[in-house]
Amino acid sequence: MNGISIASVTVGTALALSAVGAVTPASAAPIVRAGWSAGWAAAVQRPVPGNDFAGPNWSMEGFDGQTVRQVVRLSSGGEQVRVRLSNLYGDRPLRITGASVAISGDGAALEPGAVRRLTFGGAPSATIRAGRVGASDRVRLPFRAPRSLTITLYLAGPTGPATFHENGLATTYRATGDHTADVDAGAFAGETSHSYYFLAGVDVRGGHGRGTVVAFGDSITDGHGSTPGANHRYPDRLAERLAAARRPLGVANAGIDGNLLLNELTPCFGEKGVTRFRRDVLQQPGVRTAIVLEGVNDLFASEFDNGCGTTPRVSAAQLITGYRALIGAARSRGVRVVGATLTPFKTPYIPTEMFERAEGIREEVNHWIRTSGEFDAVADFDRALADPEDVDRMRPAYDSGDGIHPNDVGYKAMAEAVDIHRL
Template structure:
């Protein structure tokens, strides 16, 4: 159960014993004044703190996030099961909030031994440069004042702040030197963005020459936070929006390296409307509300606190999840078997857990109807019936603070059971880039 990922004194003590004399700071519990972040269940009673005051007294805001998963094979080749040894890992992410200071959050949630970070940097990404970063923008990251750190098994931490001016929608590059053997890596399987690897220590390189391997997953990196206004103005405090869900939220079938997920589209729409807010993606491909999966992460009711409610500065969560709960039992896919047949009442009960958890934290929670699934491998008479019943509950119950109707927004006008062809990625289950933009357009921004 992931509730044990809250870093304990015993874990920190064990890690300290392992790293004594090696110049490493053990801080699974906190860094830069942060509190421990654990997943306790849906309520997520404590989190990356950090909501947040920096050491200078400015509130931290999550500007980018990814939900951690245990190492697994996944749909595309990745490095999670083998891990890293004597290598440098470079990862590119796009922030949806700006500031003049930045820090990173690292997760060893599913590690069984301390994760040793020998060095880390953050920099602005060079446009069109792949693994290259802007010359002069590289900032060394420290952890409680030291360049190296060991994160205990099941722990996570934040770095100290680094002075770096970032604008909303700017890409940043985080580089980690993993000098020791990590073992299986806590990661996020489907990034739809390219990450890079090099042998040796290239943590401070501005150029891309050494980074001759690539993958489409993120490893150990679970967040980038910002503070300050970047140009002297006060940072926005309307509250970040977290999108919580499965592969549709994660951005499955969106264009790689182009930031075309529905989270990206929503952040852009908010900015265009003159109401900019950070939008954080807490989707995991294949995730379920009610059941854990080796490939698809812990169930939504277990990870909701860690991955959504505890993010620094969160004000609203939009929940879109349940198609896998009702659709895996219709599918021939071997990745989640045996799949239980889930009723509408059971799925609704799971969503009620999420609603209660959000309200306990004072976070606004918006429900979403499930997208049309006709013609997909998740479709069948039973799944269609449960989907209809669940969607009607979302629309009429009033239990969510508000709702967005993706079912109707993306439906084919000629067949409401199916996704409109112009929005269909081809599998009749996931939207394409245009479909993700349509999802963002379907949101009443006032409801956020």
């Protein structure tokens, strides 16, 4: 799908990437099925080395004879769950030797009596071909949200480089041998990471949910600058608001650090937004609304080379064309789109001339988002975060320290800026 504009992709084209027929045994549950909704999701990426921004990770080396234990926070409850696994960027078939899902305890521990073995077409193991995504069978595990679940995968043979999500802001654990059924955390005391591996989503069924809202964007949606392990990203806070208001909607986070709307810096920062929107948003089970917050990185990727190259400069008109492509793709699937204004980024780290050029584009784009009427609704994150004394910069109380990414309080302010009755 690289290099293909979403505007030129017909509905259903990208479904070939996620066909569960690629999983052995072939009778594994289909991903798109009535009644399911995404309770948690991660936008997957190509393997990349660790870096100072997101920290070390295990994606390049992959796994061999090891168990990976990953904790996710579900935004909607239900009676049944299933787990989606991705080998989209693998260089060989991915063999899942064993897997389990459980109610989380403390750290890597599990709640006693709440561990369920996962199966795939009735079998305890599965193989997912390179470039494909698969889902487990459904398993009964009643719970109320928000609640953390733990997914444990045993990978007996070499996986090769691992499809992953870089900035998980949660602790992932690794141990030698098969520990899928371990309730205690003893085996996982050694190695940890802050990324997710092979894990694309956890779906729920049988609750009172009315579908899923997908937050789509870059590092701000991904939650960079929030407290790791605290679930204080803006999509987490939005899920809490919905639960408090008794609006039973799941919230799935499809943010990727450094992601661009129009261009791609391979292999860093995920596929460009106009390419991945169909997979990461429209193919989420139960999706009803997308919140789009993307474009800031496009303004600066032509100026900075952080080891991944640079991109051509973009204009406000080009960004607007990209947003229209997303709106059109969503409308073709009956999905609402909330346009989020681009947030302030005035900081001493950006040279004045560069800032002024980018700021002019940001203001033009934000004016269009607010006034064009092309989105179904608007989330004005710009005004929610702006300093009243200098609206080009973020309010100091909301700043994580770099002038670009909010802190926990800032992410809460973003969530409060969303009209939950328009989702």
